[in-house]
Amino acid sequence: MNRPTRQLLDAYFTAADMREVFSDHGHMQGMLDFEAALARAEARCGAIPETAVAPIEAACRAEFYDLDALAQAITTAGNSAIPLAKALGKRVANADPEAERYVHLGATSQDAMDTGLVLQIRRGIGLLERDLARLGDLLAEQAERHAELAMPGRTWLQHATPITLGMKIAGWLGAVTRHRQRLQELKPRLLSLQFGGASGSLAALGEHAWPVSQALAEELGLQLPEQPWHTQRDRLVEFGAWLGLVAGSLGKLGRDLSLLMQTDVGEVFEPSAPGKGGSSTMPHKRNPVGCAVMIAAATRAPGLVSTLLSAMPQEHERSLGLWHAEWETLPELCCVVSGALQQALTVVAGLEVDPARMQGNLEQTRGLVLAEAVSIALAQRIGRDAAHHLVEQCCKRAVADGRHLRGVLAETPAIREQFNDAELDRLLDPAGYLGQARRWVDQAVAAHRAI
Numbered sequence: 001m002n003r004p005t006r007q008l009l010d011a012y013f014t015a016a017d018m019r020e021v022f023s024d025h026g027h028m029q030g031m032l033d034f035e036a037a038l039a040r041a042e043a044r045c046g047a048i049p050e051t052a053v054a055p056i057e058a059a060c061r062a063e064f065y066d067l068d069a070l071a072q073a074i075t076t077a078g079n080s081a082i083p084l085a086k087a088l089g090k091r092v093a094n095a096d097p098e099a100e101r102y103v104h105l106g107a108t109s110q111d112a113m114d115t116g117l118v119l120q121i122r123r124g125i126g127l128l129e130r131d132l133a134r135l136g137d138l139l140a141e142q143a144e145r146h147a148e149l150a151m152p153g154r155t156w157l158q159h160a161t162p163i164t165l166g167m168k169i170a171g172w173l174g175a176v177t178r179h180r181q182r183l184q185e186l187k188p189r190l191l192s193l194q195f196g197g198a199s200g201s202l203a204a205l206g207e208h209a210w211p212v213s214q215a216l217a218e219e220l221g222l223q224l225p226e227q228p229w230h231t232q233r234d235r236l237v238e239f240g241a242w243l244g245l246v247a248g249s250l251g252k253l254g255r256d257l258s259l260l261m262q263t264d265v266g267e268v269f270e271p272s273a274p275g276k277g278g279s280s281t282m283p284h285k286r287n288p289v290g291c292a293v294m295i296a297a298a299t300r301a302p303g304l305v306s307t308l309l310s311a312m313p314q315e316h317e318r319s320l321g322l323w324h325a326e327w328e329t330l331p332e333l334c335c336v337v338s339g340a341l342q343q344a345l346t347v348v349a350g351l352e353v354d355p356a357r358m359q360g361n362l363e364q365t366r367g368l369v370l371a372e373a374v375s376i377a378l379a380q381r382i383g384r385d386a387a388h389h390l391v392e393q394c395c396k397r398a399v400a401d402g403r404h405l406r407g408v409l410a411e412t413p414a415i416r417e418q419f420n421d422a423e424l425d426r427l428l429d430p431a432g433y434l435g436q437a438r439r440w441v442d443q444a445v446a447a448h449r450a451i
Helices: 006-014 018-020 024-044 052-060 067-077 081-095 109-145 167-189 201-220 234-260 288-311 324-347 355-362 368-382 383-399 405-410 420-426 438-451
Strands: 149-153 158-166
Touching: 006 018, 006 288, 006 324, 018 024, 018 109, 018 324, 024 052, 024 067, 024 081, 024 109, 024 201, 052 081, 067 081, 081 109, 109 167, 109 234, 109 324, 109 438, 149 355, 158 167, 158 368, 158 438, 167 234, 167 438, 234 288, 234 324, 288 324, 368 383, 368 405, 368 420, 383 405, 405 420
Parallel strands: none
Antiparallel strands: 149 158
């Protein structure tokens, strides 16, 4: 029986290497890696004969097992570890009947599934760390490249005072840096062994329980927690929430860029490529297809994170249904974020910038975006309220008459008394009213490079 795949949309929404980590093969191999390490650890501690290790290890390869048969067995077993442990035992028995007695000794299904998941997550984290570091590098390069490039700031979707493109990119970079820092902080909590046996007491292993736990954690390169966490799911949920944060920040990047790509803005664009962003009916279209994936991920992630949060109040020592709700949710979150990251890498690496359009947009309001600069300078000479009122009246006249603010200011006696032509030109130059924009770029880049 061939099970259906999701290749049609996966290539767009998910990174192939992340989907491989959380494939059926990856899921099974994670559990089998646990079983092999358990045999090694128990032999190290004298809980099982050393001769049992090699036959068990040899059988712990996912390609040996029939995925379709296991999928059918799960429908009655209730989880994937039960039929896999049975299949593993049979394969070991065929090679060494004596060794079969020691397969899965002292462990419970959730030990294999949770630790297998942690091993998958560790592989997935490696991919996320790689891509976030690369994205940070690209954002740092772009921020420095455009550190002095003035553009309209936008608040409430309206033109505000000028900023620089580098400053906007530095904002995206800062979020990526903080996410990388958060990941380093949570990894020791997250990458923890799950090993508690039937009810979490490890009673089946007697005096060997704690030494085997220590050896098993060493074999797998995982933290040994203070106790099993079968129904304490904060570690996984913390990681899920982190994934949601990453998705949200990538969505912010995608949203900003897609707005800058609008026809009537036209300041920054995704890189062009043959066939990219076209329309089935409109030949002129250049759609932000990479941004769409980032925004879609930011839209999907909260619901997935919510499922993990909702599944936290798990009953007693083993949960019914709530644990099960996690099984597809956390892997899907990893895949969703991986796809958004892939799109972000492509987009940021090839950003296309139109400085002339930015300058044109800065002039679109005929100097009004610099009204604050005039008002603040004037306030130092005639007082804040008087300055604000006077500049406001000039702005209203400029709008009503369709004129540039510079001309209205120049013919207003109260303004002329305070500023000469050179001073007015300086006050209405966007490049002279960028504040700390350059500093924000330098600091964001420095924080990125410090990791």
